[in-house]
Each structure stands twice: as C-alpha cells, then as structure tokens.
Amino acid sequence: MKPLETCSRLCPRCLRTFESAGAACPHCALEFELRGGVLDVLGPGERERRAQEVEAFYTRHPFPGYAPGDDGPTLLDRSRRAPFLVALDAAIDAQATVVDCGCGTGQLAAFLALAAPRRRVLALDGCRASLACADEFRSRAHIDNLQLVRADLFDLPLPQRRFSVVLSRGVVHHTPDPARAIACVARLVAPGGVLVLGFYETWARGLHCARRALGRVLRSELRAFDPVLRRADLDEEKKRIWIADQYRHPLEHILPLPRVIAALEREGLRWLRSVPPAVDGAALFAPTPRPGAAGLFALRSGWLLRGANDPDAGLVIVVAQRAE
Numbered sequence: 001m002k003p004l005e006t007c008s009r010l011c012p013r014c015l016r017t018f019e020s021a022g023a024a025c026p027h028c029a030l031e032f033e034l035r036g037g038v039l040d041v042l043g044p045g046e047r048e049r050r051a052q053e054v055e056a057f058y059t060r061h062p063f064p065g066y067a068p069g070d071d072g073p074t075l076l077d078r079s080r081r082a083p084f085l086v087a088l089d090a091a092i093d094a095q096a097t098v099v100d101c102g103c104g105t106g107q108l109a110a111f112l113a114l115a116a117p118r119r120r121v122l123a124l125d126g127c128r129a130s131l132a133c134a135d136e137f138r139s140r141a142h143i144d145n146l147q148l149v150r151a152d153l154f155d156l157p158l159p160q161r162r163f164s165v166v167l168s169r170g171v172v173h174h175t176p177d178p179a180r181a182i183a184c185v186a187r188l189v190a191p192g193g194v195l196v197l198g199f200y201e202t203w204a205r206g207l208h209c210a211r212r213a214l215g216r217v218l219r220s221e222l223r224a225f226d227p228v229l230r231r232a233d234l235d236e237e238k239k240r241i242w243i244a245d246q247y248r249h250p251l252e253h254i255l256p257l258p259r260v261i262a263a264l265e266r267e268g269l270r271w272l273r274s275v276p277p278a279v280d281g282a283a284l285f286a287p288t289p290r291p292g293a294a295g296l297f298a299l300r301s302g303w304l305l306r307g308a309n310d311p312d313a314g315l316v317i318v319v320a321q322r323a324e
C-alpha cells in the first residue's frame with residue numbers, strides 16, 4: 001500500500017482527487033483536518049447538544065461492529081449473502097460516484113467499493129470513533145476507492161444535485177429533525193439519480209417498540225423474542241452492539257411512510273419502490289406504482305405482521321428518483 005502522505009484523496013466538495021497531505025483541497029480550498037485517511041471537515045469545534053449525545057453514543061458503540069479478523073474477502077463474502085446488498089451492488093453502475101451519508105463504521109461503503117474497484121465511494125459520518133474504525137478496515141483491506149469524511153448531515157460539504165446514487169441507511173431517524181435530514185440527503189441527488197433511504201417505519205417497528213417497552217418493564221432484553229439476539233452463530237460483541245443500538249439509543253424517531261414519501265416529493269423525488277418486499281438484482285432501481293391509500297395499508301400491514309421475525313427491527317428502505 002502507498003504511504004499515507006502520497007495516497008489520493010477525493011475532495012467531497014469539488015469531487016476532484018489530490019495527493020497532498022495538507023489541510024485544504026488544492027482545487028477548491030475546502031479546509032479539513034486529516035486523521036489517518038479521514039478528511040475531517042468538522043474539526044475540534046463543539047457540535048450542537050443532540051449531535052454531541054449521538055456522537056458520544058456511537059463512540060461507545062461504533063455501528064455496525066466488525067467481526068474479529070474481518071478483511072476484504074470476508075466482508076465481500078458476508079455482504080454477498082445479504083440479498084439487499086447484492087441487489088444494491090447490481091443496480092449501481094460499476095463506475096458511479098456514490099455517497100453514503102451516515103456511514104457509521106463504513107461496512108456498506110466498503111462493500112460497494114470492494115465490489116467495483118472503479119466506483120468512487122464517499123462515506124460521511126459525524127462520529128470520529130466510527131470513522132476511525134472504518135479507516136482501520138479501509139487500510140487493512142487496501143480499499144483505495146473509498147474516501148471517508150467527517151461531516152454533519154445538516155451541513156454537508158457536498159455539491160447539490162451531483163450524485164447518481166445517494167445512500168443513507170439508519171441515520172435520519174437518529175437526528176433531531178428527520179424531515180430536514182431527509183431534505184439534506186435528497187438535495188444531493190442528480191437529475192435521474194436515486195436516493196436509497198433506510199429508516200425506522202412506524203408500523204414496521206411497532207413490534208420492536210412493544211418488545212422494547214415490555215423489556216424495560218421486565219428489565220431484560222427478552223432475548224428469546226429478538227431474532228438477532230436468538231441467533232446462535234452471532235458473537236457476543238455483535239449482540240452487545242445490537243442491544244445498545246436497538247434498546248438504549250439516546251435519540252430515535254419512528255417515521256410514517258406517507259410522511260417520508262411527502263418529504264421526498266417536496267424535494268422533487270418520486271417513488272420507485274420500497275424494500276421489503278425483497279427485490280432481485282438491478283430491479284432495485286426499476287419503478288413500481290406509487291402506492292395509494294389501499295396500497296400503503298397493505299404494505300405497512302405486511303411490515304407490521306413480519307415484525308416478530310424481522311432481523312432489521314423495522315428498518316424499511318425507500319428508493320426514490322429525481323426526474324431527468
């Protein structure tokens with residue numbers, strides 16, 4: 001691997017690459033602090049109180065956790081056993097520039113970068129510790145086409161309407177203002193581009209909320225009723241992180257699907273589909289009819305009913321597109 005000082009960096013603002021290890025992009029003068037391979041545009045300044053609480057939480061529990069000994073081949077192998085990730089990789093052009101907003105420890109971004117070495121993947125998060133974890137993996141797995149950036153979702157250093165694929169999974173519901181967070185990521189999508197937005201949907205997460213409330217009364221995580229905690233093949237460290245994320249998070253909203261669709265439409269994005277239902281291959285970005293009232297009821301009832309065995313605890317993906 002190249003020594004760090006000579007590695008190519010991708011500027012999140014002008015999307016040009018540069019080689020220097022200085023403190024600003026030589027093309028557009030965006031200022032940053034360099035921490036390992038992470039461009040930190042937030043710097044040491046104090047963040048708003050709720051953002052600090054969320055960063056402190058993920059500093060204690062960087063999410064998602066890596067398994068001991070994880071490397072490029074094991075991450076690729078694990079990701080290729082997840083049907084949604086296979087569909088996402090198949091749907092994204094192998095030379096696209098992709099941005100992941102709220103990447104956490106960067107597993108999704110690292111997978112998409114490893115799966116297509118000519119893709120450029122920008123992965124942003126507000127949490128230094130999660131990004132340090134992502135950077136350690138990036139360096140160990142020799143991923144040169146992944147640029148990690150520390151930035152706030154509400155003040156992104158990215159050009160608007162420039163990205164053909166914008167991802168944000170499991171993030172907007174952990175901010176003080178999910179509707180504004182949705183608008184911030186939606187604005188990045190180029191004409192004809194897509195947003196893949198993952199969020200806790202009200203009906204889909206209903207059963208988990210009930211399980212968590214009962215667990216609080218009984219002072220237990222009710223492991224036997226949680227499909228992730230029931231898994232015999234999962235190590236205790238991953239379960240510890242899951243318990244923190246699902247049962248002890250300091251800031252969580254649940255979002256009704258109709259309100260999310262309305263927020264996307266206000267930003268000029270139209271419905272392509274949701275997951276679930278599962279989808280094969282490149283069909284992830286193929287349009288399906290926008291559900292009306294009856295369709296929404298059927299979709300959300302299905303999510304509610306599958307809640308007991310949902311390994312994502314009510315995380316729903318909506319794919320939306322900006323008109324050309």
Ligand SMILES: C[S@@+](CC[C@H](N)C(=O)[O-])C[C@H]1O[C@@H](n2cnc3c(N)ncnc32)[C@H](O)[C@@H]1O
Pocket residue numbers: 051054055058063064101102103104105107108124125126127130151152153154168169170171174175245
């Ligand atoms: C549950 S994790 C999701 C990680 C990853 N997207 C995934 O799907 O595995 C939520 C992430 O959102 C980040 N986040 C929350 N609020 C943020 C904000 N205002 N700006 C940047 N990142 C934020 C957290 O630091 C955390 O890493």
